[in-house]
Amino acid sequence: MLQINDLTFDAWGRRFFDHASVSVPPGAKVGLVGRNGVGKSTLFKLILGELPAGDGEIGYPKQARLASVDQEHPATPVPLLDTVLAADVERDRLLAALETAEPEQMGEIYARLSEIGADRAPSRAAEILSGLGFRQDDLARPMAEFSGGWRMRVALAAALFAEPDILLLDEPTNYLDLEGALWLESRLKKYPHTAVVISHDREILNNSCDHILHLIDGKLTLYPGGYDAFERQREEKAKVQEATRAKVEAQRAHLQSFVDRFRAKASKATQAQSRLKMLARLPPVSAVAIEHTTPFVLPSPDRPLAPPLVRLEGVTTGYDGVPILKGMNLRLDLDDRIGLLGVNGAGKSTFAKLVAGALPAMTGHLARSARLKVGWFHQHQIEALDPDDTPLDIIRREMPEASEAARRSRLAQYGLGAAKVETRVENLSGGERARLLLNLVAAEAPHLLILDEPTNHLDIDSRRALLDALNDYQGAVILITHDRSLMELVADRLWLAADGTIKPFEGDMDDYARFVVERAKQAGKAPTQIRAAEPDPPPKPAPARAKVPTGPARRRAEAAEAALARASQALADIDRALTDPGVFAENPAKAADLGRRREAAQAALEAAELEWLEAVEAYEAMKG
Template sequence: MLQITDLTFNAWGRKFLENASVSLPPGAKVGLVGRNGVGKTTLFKLILGELAAGGDEISLPKTARIGSVDQEHPATPFSVLDTILEADVERHTLMGRLETAPPEELGEIWARLIDIDADSAPSRASEILAGLGFGQDDQQRPMSEFSGGWRMRVALAAALFAEPDMLLLDEPTNYLDLEGALWLESRLVKYPHTALIISHDRELLNNCCTHILHLANKTMELYTGNYDTFEKTRGEKARLQLSAKAKQDTERAHLQAFVDRFKAKASKAAQAQSRMKRLAKMEPVATTIEERVAPFTLPSPPRPLAPPLIRLERANVGYETGKPILRNLNLRMDLDDRIGLLGVNGAGKSTFAKMIAGALKVSDGELHRDRKMRVGWFHQHQIEAMDPTDTPLEIIRRAMPDSTESSRRSKLAQFGLGYEKQETTVESLSGGERARLLLNMVAMDAPHVLILDEPTNHLDIDSRRALLDALNRYNGAVILITHDRSLMELVADRLWLAADGTVKPYDGDMDDYAKFVLDRAKQASVRPTQVKDETAVAAGGGGGNKNRKNNKKSGPSPSTLRHAVKKAEERMAALTAEIARIDDDLANAAINNPKSLEGLTRARGKTQTDLDAAEQAWVSAEEALAEVS
């Protein structure tokens, strides 16, 4: 499907790729992995043609359609559902042509719409939107009413709906909650074409990828299998390389010792020269060079507090105006608890985190907490709120006003920010470096409770593993909100679910929750917003009028369909008259000109085919008109 041959790319004063080659098989789901900054997004831009490679090093089939999600959809007045439907360019074009096409073309247009299953498009679009968290009412709202994060979901939904031959996804789970990530994972497994996915989500790479493309040391290598298989294969390869290098080093030392000992002796000169030639010809064995990943520093509280740390009794919490967001909370948390907080976006997870952090007070009921309890709270919006002109050194100076400069620099080095990064502005740091700085800083005071809201968004797989190790060493309580299923499974020993205006313990594990999420997504798309209200039809038409009224936006208007019916009828009348004329000519030819029978017979057959198509177009237009009238 995708062929890259001897690709070299230099930009911004550095070399990203050097003579890199790879061939992706058709239909493969390929995870593109590598350390942050190695050039994964740059490779995407090269494939899309946004950056010039310099020649024909990158090739795709001429008819291949490439799709990507590089930015959020604009805030237009059009509904979410209509926005998704427009992503199918052919269907959208054909639907538009129905308005202006001459009568003789309508049959062909309707036939093509039937071939591409255009009738089911609204249902398919609605199913994708439901899986990404858009309710039926949300799908009819204009794009302008949604935040940038939700418009990114629309862009992802549009790419999945269009089903390009080559789908490029760059960290698609970063703007999804856990529920959306679980649904996307199941969707990618069934994606019918080739997909290339940049991701640091181990579960996604394991469950939906058939290949792993590893980008490192300015080259690419394709591995068959999922991420776990890639790690095992690469580990074995590194072991064999080290073994081969050790053997070569031993041989090299033996040859060099012989040369050093006998090169001055005339009787051994020939042998010494021979060994020197062998030494010169020996190619060094290439070994995998692993970059060190700095650990996270999450100091444990020096003195444990008496249990419970937190106890909620019939508590309600919300904001100053409006009804409580969460009601009737009856929960307890102890020092050794590791809580995984589940729930869709908007269910109240962030409200709950703010309450535990002390940023929100309960409006009713009781919240008991130890006065000595310290809370470290990380949330993803802290990264966005950082002053771009600030530097890590200035930030640590404010956090450690009484410390020496060397102590501050030493602390930053422990965080994984070397001397050269400490006076770099925040805007020049990578997302991973900013996240690492903030994660370490929220834990500097050895809190009794760590609240981590999407801590892994900007971390690569190795940094996520370092965070996991640090959390397992940490001896305080943890509340974890994350779309990274692997981290959730390996950290949380209890699950709480935010749903229906409250938070309660969830009786099940992550596999149970994944099944629950996917089943709920299927149920949410049972009554899709579409021209043809299938639920009403299945139920005998009862209760479908309101839906049909609301769904007119998703297809041709009644006036357009009435026009199509009229055009089809005119076309049928003209073709029927033409067949009658040909039949007369056939009758005359049988008597007066037998040689013309063959040509007339072919003409009649073609006209009959056209009439059949016109009749089918008329039937389709009549049925569609009956549904929306």
């Protein structure tokens, strides 16, 4: 369906593609992956003809329809549902033709409308819009009433409804909430034609894609399977490549050694020349390219606070006297990892502001530890950055007493090296700005981290680095994200924002995903009921399926393992000292002290082993 042959493309002083070739099978769902800035979006523009291709060829069938979602839908007076329906150009044209058709032509037009399922189009469009977060009473609203972010969703809905032969999606989940991302994951899996998706969402790449297209060093390589399969295949490929390189280099060294030793000897000249020809024929094998990802720095609080960190009893909050969230009864402790669910507009960001201290409670009782330090990351921080600032300007304000060398060292820890520290913010990538702010909000070792869509600009390796840092962080976390993988691997408990309040959700992410997909299907059954009632909140699953919070047990097991490693190392250090004969000969008192310390270290090791065994058994039992 999509064929790229020997593509070479240079622009903006660099080479994006270097004799790249790939063949995408018809009907494939392909995840296009690669580091930020390698040229993934550029490839889409080349396929669409928005950039003049250099050398090489990009081909697909002449009759194939292409579509992408790269800008929001215009703010027109046309109603939402009609806007999406108009994306099916043939249906729109046939309906218009009916207005002026002669009687003898109408039969043919109606037959074609029936063939393309025109009567089901409103239902299908309504289901797509519901899945992307629109309400039933939005369907009759004109496009001009929606914000830019919602018009981006309309553009995505129109592309999915039109079902082009080749669908190109560039980070489609960046302007979706978790509910929209869950629905899109299910929809892409069933898409009837070829789709190529640029995404850093591991769940979409695993569950919706049957191929991964990797862009690195200007080359394109297609791997079968999802992202996990791609990682395994790439790791195996790297091992084979490294083994081949080592073998070739060893053979090269052996041949070169022979040539160096015998080139000057007449009796060996022929053999030496033969070895030189063999050297020239040895294939070049490049070393495996290692892509380094800078870790995040999320220091844990020095001293734990007495529980609870935050307690809400009948709390209502909102803006300008208008309540948004009512009657909340919740408690947050130091070891809590809360995943906050709910559609856009349900009050998740309002709750984050309340807990962060940026919004007061209107009624009820909100208790918070007096020494509580909160690190709060939200997307508006990235938008509010002064475009003329540099990372060095920002860190100077954050570290006014530090030396210039210390500031630069801190920025290097954040992944901003010497070449970036004096770059203006407007010229930094979204990922670099997100990294800077994420590290800054955690710089003072807060007791609570509130992360509102932290992964929007991070590539998949940076998301894994953030996950690792959060699992090492010894404080409380409230996470709002459309990244299902991050939510599942960080959150121990789920809270749901719905019906004007926030309550614990007693299911897991699989339960919630099923609810989201089913809600969209139900909405599509009656698209003309513009003022249909709101869907019921998700039903609570049976107690046997309830997810047991395992975070505290997991962190106890991790802490016990670390304590065991320290105890083992301490005993090993003492044993090493006791093996020195000079200790007994020159300092008998020190030798006696070492003996006593060894007994204590051995006892500490045994206690650590017992605690580790108990912690691991408890964690495994809870997981089971």
